[in-house]
Amino acid sequence: MADRVSMLFPDGRMRVAWRAAGQAAGRALAATALSAGLLAGIGSATATAQSASPLAGPYLAAEHAARRGDVGAAAEYYGRALAADPSNAVLLERTILHKVAAGQIETAVTLSRKLVEQRPESQIALLILSADAFKADNPKAIVDLISEQNSETGSFVSYLIEAWASFSLGEADEARSALKALRDAGTGGAAGEMMATYHLGLLESALGNDKPALEAYEATAEKLREPTDRLTLVHAGALARTGDQKGAADLLRARLAATLGDARLEELLVDIEAGEIPPLEVASGAAGAAEALFGISGLLTRGQNRIIGLAYARLASYLDPDLIDAKILMAQMLARDEQYDLAIAAYESVPRNAPEALEAQIGRANAIHEAGRVEPAIIAMREVTARFPRAVEAQLGLGDILRRERRFAEASVAYDAAIKLTDPIEPRHWVLFYQRGITYERSDQWEKAEADFLQALEMEPDQPQVLNYLGYSWVELRMNIERAKDMIETAVSKRPDDGYIVDSLGWVLFRLGDFEEATRHLERAVELRPVDPVINDHFGDALWMVGRRTEARFQWRRALSFEPEPDEEVRIRAKLSRGLDAVLEEEAAAGKPAIIGGDPGSEENPG
Numbered sequence: 289m290a291d292r293v294s295m296l297f298p299d300g301r302m303r304v305a306w307r308a309a310g311q312a313a314g315r316a317l318a319a320t321a322l323s324a325g326l327l328a329g330i331g332s333a334t335a336t337a338q339s340a341s342p343l344a345g346p347y348l349a350a351e352h353a354a355r356r357g358d359v360g361a362a363a364e365y366y367g368r369a370l371a372a373d374p375s376n377a378v379l380l381e382r383t384i385l386h387k388v389a390a391g392q393i394e395t396a397v398t399l400s401r402k403l404v405e406q407r408p409e410s411q412i413a414l415l416i417l418s419a420d421a422f423k424a425d426n427p428k429a430i431v432d433l434i435s436e437q438n439s440e441t442g443s444f445v446s447y448l449i450e451a452w453a454s455f456s457l458g459e460a461d462e463a464r465s466a467l468k469a470l471r472d473a474g475t476g477g478a479a480g481e482m483m484a485t486y487h488l489g490l491l492e493s494a495l496g497n498d499k500p501a502l503e504a505y506e507a508t509a510e511k512l513r514e515p516t517d518r519l520t521l522v523h524a525g526a527l528a529r530t531g532d533q534k535g536a537a538d539l540l541r542a543r544l545a546a547t548l549g550d551a552r553l554e555e556l557l558v559d560i561e562a563g564e565i566p567p568l569e570v571a572s573g574a575a576g577a578a579e580a581l582f583g584i585s586g587l588l589t590r591g592q593n594r595i596i597g598l599a600y601a602r603l604a605s606y607l608d609p610d611l612i613d614a615k616i617l618m619a620q621m622l623a624r625d626e627q628y629d630l631a632i633a634a635y636e637s638v639p640r641n642a643p644e645a646l647e648a649q650i651g652r653a654n655a656i657h658e659a660g661r662v663e664p665a666i667i668a669m670r671e672v673t674a675r676f677p678r679a680v681e682a683q684l685g686l687g688d689i690l691r692r693e694r695r696f697a698e699a700s701v702a703y704d705a706a707i708k709l710t711d712p713i714e715p716r717h718w719v720l721f722y723q724r725g726i727t728y729e730r731s732d733q734w735e736k737a738e739a740d741f742l743q744a745l746e747m748e749p750d751q752p753q754v755l756n757y758l759g760y761s762w763v764e765l766r767m768n769i770e771r772a773k774d775m776i777e778t779a780v781s782k783r784p785d786d787g788y789i790v791d792s793l794g795w796v797l798f799r800l801g802d803f804e805e806a807t808r809h810l811e812r813a814v815e816l817r818p819v820d821p822v823i824n825d826h827f828g829d830a831l832w833m834v835g836r837r838t839e840a841r842f843q844w845r846r847a848l849s850f851e852p853e854p855d856e857e858v859r860i861r862a863k864l865s866r867g868l869d870a871v872l873e874e875e876a877a878a879g880k881p882a883i884i885g886g887d888p889g890s891e892e893n894p895g
């Protein structure tokens with residue numbers, strides 16, 4: 289499960305230092321990519337549309353819909369193409385995949401029965417038929433179905449599902465041996481080994497053997513940079529069931545201390561401290577298979593494999609409707625592909641009394657906002673803060689939406705509420721002060737903003753985003769220039785490939801009159817962020833000042849093509865019309881000199 293730390297920093301185009309921040313989130317069991325062994329046999333061949341019109345039109349429409357992530361339309365059009373060529377196995381497989389991704393699983397089951405007659409090795413068909421057999425409580429059919437193929441063409445996930453089918457048949461030794469063999473075989477690389485180890489722990493817990501399960505959970509945790517919420521949940525549960533309530537509570541507190549909270553972990557901690565024995569997270573073969581599909585789906589959320597990832601998440605939720613994480617992951621994938629109505633529906637499928645309801649409702653409000661429905665999104669997020677008045681994440685979510693709408697004064701109130709709810713304040717909370725500082729700065733409350741930035745640096749010294757923002761702001765305000773330059777240089781040393789931070793250094797050097805060095809850094813920034821209007825504009829200014837005026841005008845025109853802010857657009861057009869020299873002189877006469885290190889027309893500034 290993803291950490292619930294809001295890392296949604298300002299992402300508009302109002303200034304480079306503001307845009308320097310990014311977003312970090314993920315819901316995968318492991319951060320590393322799986323090797324090809326995890327996806328073996330999924331079917332990646334590209335179907336070729338036949339020239340006959342009954343097939344060509346729907347097929348091309350399906351391909352277009354699939355590329356833009358519209359799984360519903362893709363499933364519909366692939367189905368139409370299949371009707372025109374029902375014996376086309378590639379079309380059949382593609383139709384099945386998109387039907388599952390769109391949530392049309394019953395239809396996919398029927399089509400999968402047809403596909404395995406033509407392509408017995410089709411992994412997506414085998415997985416769908418296995419899910420259907422689990423629902424029918426027929427694990428023997430799963431073993432028969434998969435074992436025939438796994439010897440040569442099996443995928444990593446099918447091996448996991450076969451092991452859980454063996455567990456459902458009461459064949460514990462076979463299931464255990466299969467998972468150990470999968471762990472040791474290296475089929476899925478390092479991430480595959482880790483996932484097989486994790487499932488071995490889940491299997492032992494399901495068999496009532498929590499002590500050996502603990503060894504597997506600890507081995508999994510050692511391979512991760514930090515444990516996930518999901519792993520912490522099952523690990524702590526196993527500790528409590530072995531009588532180590534203190535160890536379980538300590539594990540939960542340590543994980544909670546590394547995040548801004550998690551409702552499931554907090555609920556489990558309360559139960560354990562009350563002496564309750566936590567139930568198993570995975571108690572059946574179907575739940576184990578769902579966990580396998582969910583774990584892998586989290587690794588396939590982007591690029592060519594995202595439809596497979598969405599299909600796996602759908603199957604996971606189909607197998608185990610109580611696996612709320614799968615519903616949330618589906619919603620996140622759909623929102624990423626701009627399928628906002630489907631994403632909202634997925635978030636709304638999370639029960640309002642579930643521990644994950646807070647995360648789901650925040651996600652729903654964000655999806656509404658991303659769909660362009662601003663006021664309904666703000667209303668939805670305010671409803672979340674009212675329903676969860678003690679939730680830091682709710683206030684952060686409200687602040688993020690308000691900030692993106694440039695309602696900075698309102699956003700600062702939300703971030704202030706988040707800080708007040710955070711007790712105790714620890715170094716990891718620097719991000720809260722950074723976010724609030726940005727909204728103070730953007731709403732012309734500089735003294736408060738500066739105090740927050742300095743507080744964030746005290747909590748996280750040399751944090752590059754804070755160094756960049758504060759240093760850039762000081763230069764804009766013509767104060768603490770040398771210290772600001774040192775801070776931005778430190779930020780660049782820590783993030784040399786961050787175009788925004790590299791741009792900040794180049795712009796500071798420009799403001800100080802070191803145009804040659806500024807040009808070098810700004811050229812690098814443009815290489816890193818080629819379509820950013822402000823960076824292209826800055827580079828144009830530097831080129832002008834070193835005498836490369838034709839190139840400067842080219843960069844300014846590029847900047848205009850990337851939709852700069854209105855005030856930036858006015859300045860760029862003035863430079864194209866009258867030249868940078870005239871603009872600099874006008875700004876200096878108005879008491880706002882752009883160059884701190886000398887006058888625009890002096891020998892120091894040969895432009």
